[in-house]
Amino acid sequence: MLDNEKIAGFIGKKILRLISLLILVCFVSFMLIQYSPIDPVRAYIGEMPVSAEHKAKLEEYWGVNTPPQEKFLNWAGDVLKGNFGISLIYRIPVTDVIKERFTASLALMAASWLFSGILGFILGIVAGMKKGTWIDKAIKTYCYVLAATPTFWLALVLLMVFSVYLGWFPIGLSVPIGVTAENVTFLDWFLRLILPALTLSLLGVAQIALFTREKLIEVLSSDYVLFAKARGEKGLDLVFRHGIRNVALPAITLQFLGFSELFGGTVLVEQVFSYPGIGQAAVAAGLRSDVPLLLGIVIVSACFVFFGNAIADLIYQFVDPRIKQQEASI
CATH class of the missing domain: 1.10.3720.10 (MetI-like)
Structure with missing residues (x-):
């Protein structure tokens, strides 16, 4: 028979490790992408010509000019709600x-x-x-x-x-x-x-x-x-x-x-x-x-x-x- 207290402690420890792992992975991955040459606006529109007004709206939507820390907190908040955003390639969630x-x-x-x-x-x-x-x-x-x-x-x-x-x-x-x-x-x-x-x-x-x-x-x-x-x-x-x-x-x-x-x-x-x-x-x-x-x-x-x-x-x-x-x- 397995000890229920040991199992509960094991599961609790693993949950804490998973949470800490996800926080670290999310932060490091987000910052690496943030400081990479990736331009989300250009990736979204591709080679399609757009007006300056439309481009400005897209930059506001993707938070191009938002400080990285604020962008991470906004993104993390959406992830906690189950919203990972819209894929730029497939145009679906x-x-x-x-x-x-x-x-x-x-x-x-x-x-x-x-x-x-x-x-x-x-x-x-x-x-x-x-x-x-x-x-x-x-x-x-x-x-x-x-x-x-x-x-x-x-x-x-x-x-x-x-x-x-x-x-x-x-x-x-x-x-x-x-x-x-x-x-x-x-x-x-x-x-x-x-x-x-x-x-x-x-x-x-x-x-x-x-x-x-x-x-x-x-x-x-x-x-x-x-x-x-x-x-x-x-x-x-x-x-x-x-x-x-x-x-x-x-x-x-x-x-x-x-x-x-x-x-x-x-x-x-x-x-x-x-x-x-x-x-x-x-x-x-x-x-x-x-x-x-x-x-x-x-x-x-x-x-x-x-x-x-x-x-x-x-x-x-x-x-x-x-x-x-x-x-x-x-």
């Missing part, structure tokens, strides 16, 4: 853009997160069982190569091989061009999800596989496993009974701690495959000076990474008491 794009990215990240975790865990178990053999060396080499492979490069290779040369999968996007949302079939969506998810999955395998291998080797060298061997246990039965049970939770914890790398990889993969997710929206917002959307995405991404770390801390503290928690500054 930022919350609507983030909701639509993050939903698409969530499907991509969930698929790659699950696949990389399962595949990495299996490879780590096999490598740990076959320590020192050619199988172990092959898996380690594979993981080291993946760990050194740039995300965008692997995405381009998969795109060229499987979409351009072989023609097995569509080139980019999440739905066929010219097809409305209600007419998109599951197969259309799934085919366009495979290559981006595969790219993220292959890159995410290395860390979890190497970690699982080391933990399993450590467990199999422990005294209680040696005692189990003396009682006649061996092979897969020994590994399943004593090995997997002891390395599963640490491996899951590591997966949750990898949310930041997963989100960062998603930004690059979505750009290569033209996948309309939150990562592509973030790149577009940065390149086209969409300040409201960029700040909204910063807040959402910070919350996403924070909750991943919070789940990992929860596993550390309550689910597996054998794991010693080291306080991490978030």
Whole structure:
């Protein structure tokens, strides 16, 4: 049974950390954009000629001449009310853009997160069982190569091989061009999800596989496993009974701690495959000076990474008491 007081204290501490994190992230991001060469008025009107009177009204609306501190307080006040402003690119509320794009990215990240975790865990178990053999060396080499492979490069290779040369999968996007949302079939969506998810999955395998291998080797060298061997246990039965049970939770914890790398990889993969997710929206917002959307995405991404770390801390503290928690500054 979990201690309710400890859980309440844990949740309270995390809420305070989240609030302080968001305040810091919002302030730093806002000030960086404020002192950057981004001109929100020019970004809004583009190359369209406007009168001096119209431009003055837009400058007043965007607060060009307002002191930075006042602009931040006004913006923060609107954010607390749930108003993130209007996207300059899409001309709709930022919350609507983030909701639509993050939903698409969530499907991509969930698929790659699950696949990389399962595949990495299996490879780590096999490598740990076959320590020192050619199988172990092959898996380690594979993981080291993946760990050194740039995300965008692997995405381009998969795109060229499987979409351009072989023609097995569509080139980019999440739905066929010219097809409305209600007419998109599951197969259309799934085919366009495979290559981006595969790219993220292959890159995410290395860390979890190497970690699982080391933990399993450590467990199999422990005294209680040696005692189990003396009682006649061996092979897969020994590994399943004593090995997997002891390395599963640490491996899951590591997966949750990898949310930041997963989100960062998603930004690059979505750009290569033209996948309309939150990562592509973030790149577009940065390149086209969409300040409201960029700040909204910063807040959402910070919350996403924070909750991943919070789940990992929860596993550390309550689910597996054998794991010693080291306080991490978030």
